[in-house]
Amino acid sequence: MNKPLSAEEKTELGITRFDAAEYLDSDELIALYLAETLKDGTDAEFIQALNTVARAKGMNEIAKKAGIGRESLYQTLSSSKPRFETVRKILDAMNIELIPTIKTA
Numbered sequence: 001m002n003k004p005l006s007a008e009e010k011t012e013l014g015i016t017r018f019d020a021a022e023y024l025d026s027d028e029l030i031a032l033y034l035a036e037t038l039k040d041g042t043d044a045e046f047i048q049a050l051n052t053v054a055r056a057k058g059m060n061e062i063a064k065k066a067g068i069g070r071e072s073l074y075q076t077l078s079s080s081k082p083r084f085e086t087v088r089k090i091l092d093a094m095n096i097e098l099i100p101t102i103k104t105a
Contacts, residue, residue, distance in 0.1 A: 065093035
């Protein structure tokens, strides 16, 4: 079995850590990312996706628009069971609507 590469080996090979937040640069892309995660992912994956979007848009900006403290935002997006009310505030701050539709199989 192969052992994992060390940090030094990764640097030598030019391997960097992937961060989706670096690529979420438009509201349309963010909406698609969240929609796909909500459709195909778990609850925890959706909360992680919200965390990624908040980092892409700026945690301070999202916290301010949501009317919650930055630390509360970090805690909410680290929780496995955040309150729906808080998630709605975060979505509003991200300019994202949660719109129910009929499932298609």
